[in-house]
Amino acid sequence: xxxxxLEGVRVLDLTHHISGPYxxxxxxxxxxxxxxxxxxxxxxxxxxxxxxxxxxxxxxxLVFAYLNTNKQSVTLNLKSEKGIQVLRSLVAESDVLxxxxxxxxxxxxxxxxxxLQQINPGLVMTSISNFGQTGPYRDYKAADIVEYALGGLMYxxxxxxxxxxKHAYNQAQxxxxxxxxxxxxxxxxxxxxxxxxxxxxxxxxEAVATGLRDVVNNFxxxxxxxxxxxxxxxxxxxxxxxxxxxxxPNPGIGASLDWNTLxxxxxxxxxxxxxFSTPTARLVNAEELGRILDxxxxxxxxxxxxxxxxxxxxxxxxxxxxxxxxxxPQLAARNFFVDIDHPVLGTLKYxxxxxxxxxxxxxxxxxxxxxxxxxxxxxxxRLGHTLEQLVQMRAMRII
Amino acid sequence: xxxxxxxxRIIEMGQLIAIPFAMKLLADMGAQVIRLExxxxxxxxxxDSVYQxxxxxxxxxxxxxxxxxxxxxLGVTLDLSKPEGLAIIKELVSVADIFSENFTPRVxxxxxxxYEDLKKIKPDIIMVSxxxxxxxxxxxxxxxxxxxxxxxxxxxYQTGYLGGPPVMAEIPYTDYTSGEHTVFAVMAALMHRLRxxxxxxxxxxxxxxxxxxxxxxxxDFSANGRTGQRMGNQDAAMSPHGCYPCRGDDRWLTMAVAxxxxxxxxxxxxxxxxxxxxxxxxxxxxxxxxRDELDALIGPVTxxxxxxxxxxxxxxxxxxxxAVLDSKDLLxxxxxxxxxxxxxxxxxxxxxxxxxxxxxxxxxxxKTPAVKSKAAPLMGEHNTLVLSELLGKxxxxxxxxxxxxxxxxxxxxxxxxxxxxxxxxxxxxxxQRYETDFQExxxxxxxx
Numbered sequence: 118x119x120x121x122x123l124e125g126v127r128v129l130d131l132t133h134h135i136s137g138p139y140x141x142x143x144x145x146x147x148x149x150x151x152x153x154x155x156x157x158x159x160x161x162x163x164x165x166x167x168x169x170x171x172x173x174x175x176x177x178x179l180v181f182a183y184l185n186t187n188k189q190s191v192t193l194n195l196k197s198e199k200g201i202q203v204l205r206s207l208v209a210e211s212d213v214l215x216x217x218x219x220x221x222x223x224x225x226x227x228x229x230x231x232x233l234q235q236i237n238p239g240l241v242m243t244s245i246s247n248f249g250q251t252g253p254y255r256d257y258k259a260a261d262i263v264e265y266a267l268g269g270l271m272y273x274x275x276x277x278x279x280x281x282x283k284h285a286y287n288q289a290q291x292x293x294x295x296x297x298x299x300x301x302x303x304x305x306x307x308x309x310x311x312x313x314x315x316x317x318x319x320x321x322x323e324a325v326a327t328g329l330r331d332v333v334n335n336f337x338x339x340x341x342x343x344x345x346x347x348x349x350x351x352x353x354x355x356x357x358x359x360x361x362x363x364x365x366p367n368p369g370i371g372a373s374l375d376w377n378t379l380x381x382x383x384x385x386x387x388x389x390x391x392x393f394s395t396p397t398a399r400l401v402n403a404e405e406l407g408r409i410l411d412x413x414x415x416x417x418x419x420x421x422x423x424x425x426x427x428x429x430x431x432x433x434x435x436x437x438x439x440x441x442x443x444x445x446p447q448l449a450a451r452n453f454f455v456d457i458d459h460p461v462l463g464t465l466k467y468x469x470x471x472x473x474x475x476x477x478x479x480x481x482x483x484x485x486x487x488x489x490x491x492x493x494x495x496x497x498x499r500l501g502h503t504l505e506q507l508v509q510m511r512a513m514r515i516i
Numbered sequence: 517x518x519x520x521x522x523x524x525r526i527i528e529m530g531q532l533i534a535i536p537f538a539m540k541l542l543a544d545m546g547a548q549v550i551r552l553e554x555x556x557x558x559x560x561x562x563x564d565s566v567y568q569x570x571x572x573x574x575x576x577x578x579x580x581x582x583x584x585x586x587x588x589x590l591g592v593t594l595d596l597s598k599p600e601g602l603a604i605i606k607e608l609v610s611v612a613d614i615f616s617e618n619f620t621p622r623v624x625x626x627x628x629x630x631y632e633d634l635k636k637i638k639p640d641i642i643m644v645s646x647x648x649x650x651x652x653x654x655x656x657x658x659x660x661x662x663x664x665x666x667x668x669x670x671x672x673y674q675t676g677y678l679g680g681p682p683v684m685a686e687i688p689y690t691d692y693t694s695g696e697h698t699v700f701a702v703m704a705a706l707m708h709r710l711r712x713x714x715x716x717x718x719x720x721x722x723x724x725x726x727x728x729x730x731x732x733x734x735x736d737f738s739a740n741g742r743t744g745q746r747m748g749n750q751d752a753a754m755s756p757h758g759c760y761p762c763r764g765d766d767r768w769l770t771m772a773v774a775x776x777x778x779x780x781x782x783x784x785x786x787x788x789x790x791x792x793x794x795x796x797x798x799x800x801x802x803x804x805x806x807r808d809e810l811d812a813l814i815g816p817v818t819x820x821x822x823x824x825x826x827x828x829x830x831x832x833x834x835x836x837x838x839a840v841l842d843s844k845d846l847l848x849x850x851x852x853x854x855x856x857x858x859x860x861x862x863x864x865x866x867x868x869x870x871x872x873x874x875x876x877x878x879x880x881x882x883k884t885p886a887v888k889s890k891a892a893p894l895m896g897e898h899n900t901l902v903l904s905e906l907l908g909k910x911x912x913x914x915x916x917x918x919x920x921x922x923x924x925x926x927x928x929x930x931x932x933x934x935x936x937x938x939x940x941x942x943x944x945x946x947x948q949r950y951e952t953d954f955q956e957x958x959x960x961x962x963x964x
Contacts, residue, residue, distance in 0.1 A: 120712070122704040122705060122707055123707055143700055167736040171740065179735035179736060180735065184731065230882075248851060249855055251854065253851050254831075254851040257836075258831065258834065258835065258837075261772075262757060262771075262772050263772060263837060265770070266768070266770040266838040266839060266840040266841065267838040267839070267849070271759070271770070272841060272842045274683075275683060276683075277945055280758075280761070280768060281840050282748065282749060285730075285746070286733065287729075287732065288693075288729060292692070292696060295693075295700055296696055296699075297879070299700040300878075300879035300881060302700065302703035302704060303520045303703060303879075303884070304520065304881055304883075304884070305707065306520055307520035307884050315881055315884065316882040317879055317882075318882075319878065319879050320855070322852070324878040326852065327875050327877060328537075328689070328693075330584070330687040330688065331565060332843045333858075333873075335565075335843050336844050336951075336954060337580075338568065338580040339569060339954070340952060341941065342844050342947060342949050343843055343947055343948070344945060344947060346946055347946065354663075356682065365664050365667050367664065427658040432658075432660060433664070434665070434668060435667055436668075436672050436673055436682050437669075438670070438743055439673065441670075443734065443738065446653075446654055447656075448727070451653050453727065465735075465739050467731075467735065468731060468734050470724070471728035472694075472701050472720040472724065472725055473721075474705065474716055474717075475631070475717040475718075477705070477716065
């Protein structure tokens, strides 16, 4: 049997969309037992594109399938008394409850931290929200782009003379989910030592604002406000188009750059010239340098260049398309993509371990659950409801 | 109340961000982090972005990014090119819970500091290595920077303006993504050790951790063979969804509109009755189909607004909107202020740096909050504390270590990076502006 890092950690998962489910996925993929409580209509992420073969079906959302591996799904209507009652019995036998509703929602169900602690004093309650559980923006709405803006990452992202930009898709949500998983484990670690529970408050804005460099400290150290950087064509570390995509040359910065070695490596004798041999000269002749480099790189194959440069210990990087990522020999050698068999989606390749642990490896024990797949097992067998009671709850739209 | 990680000892052989950032977060929560540095090969964050760009004297104790990434740690210098230096690392490992590093595997192998080596010294040690592409595999010895792993992961390919080339963050973004995963991995390993008494090796690939956060891209290719376009700030379902100009130089507002009610609220706040009844924008699907047109209409209407004022007006009506905060806005953001996000840290007198606020942590734990922050160590600040008090070196042994240059208190080959003047940086466009009374502003807002 495989050793699991989080064996014996019981998580009650009230999360939806991305940040919360990524938190509980990390916990589940390393061995925690996660019961995902969905509203009767299901986690809204079940309606999120992209879908398998573009078929908009709650069991075919690919992001949902990725985010919910190794979890059990039960449906519960938390707007009904019986639903709340079932939830309370689940709280009693959990170590952790994770939720990412707007801050006013859990109290509206009568499930604020104080109430949950009365049921289970050792409970760790982790809440992820846009702006945290306190403060003037507590109830403000957000989307990933708003978190980029208010988290300080957007102003310094993109072209100097255009509107600020953000990363594609949902990076802020993933950051917060990862942070929530870490903080949850810190609290569980403490719980295992002392039996005490506590409240963990994660703000997505703060998850973004903790991951910056040279932003706030530019102001506190020099009074300067950093802008999106101008990117002149002679900049040696500028991304260049290659014959087959894009390449990131990084020939060494500042004092560690040896111009002759670089010129030899590139095989560009025309750069062996005093117009380019010093940093100052390269700044003066940036445009000409840029023209020569652009012309040169456009003729190169990015992977040939990437490998040749790294053999010489120049830190070159390569921009990979999704197709190239999935064919990447490094990721292949590390078995990053794994086949997962899902009852509706069949077998597909998924991104796998975000990192490797030698003693307690990442593993998939189960594909994402279908909606309410584990009602009988969890609410029936585990909480001791009879089949009749389950049928009744279903008729009353509680499950 | 101490942090939850009280009693956990970590040896850090880190550089720049990936490992130092992760270990800082663990140090904040009570772990004792002993950070090893070389006097021969100065950490570049010690020589860059120094306080007020003053590179005189002990500039290596004034680097902004060094202070940012290394608070609450103990600092020890060690020359690892000498056997005595390596011997001390091994002594430290014998009394540690965790050994962390982010060099290329080649370097760690040359030092004889792989997991198998450490395990012989301390059987339950947890070792964590963070590398660009992972500790093994054909690319494992390739060096990497933030942009290169952002490129390899697939994230950069998908990011960029409509019709433009890929764009990467202007910070080492994947250092943070992988650092966040590193904290989680270490906590999972600590949980396991608590239950079983066993240590293990954690192999962080900065590329892999980042690829794990883009299922929208990789699952679509995997299941449908499709590669999406770069979408700028547009969204796959919402419109309007973008970044719009506001009053002032380089001021912007973001908004993301999901429902018809929210759209009607946008029309009301911006005073655009015509849009509210325009069939091109009547439901979310038509707004999405006509998103380019819509974006072009919105910009001129938001331009006269103050970004913060418009954010509050839209939020009052239930619309997700946020001003694009620059460095100064972020520092003085009233919401972050109310939540005590920034912590004032006092620096050693010798540095001449006044107490300054630094970003806190991405979590708040009610019962075991973080420890009170201490500034990052001066070079060699804790040599004596760690080597004599923890490892029991005698005064004679300490003197010998100093004499042979195994330990030290400054770089052997100091090469500070003098940045251009602020006027020049503004002229080059690297800085939007600077404010000469910043010290007074910071002191008033963060009296410490």
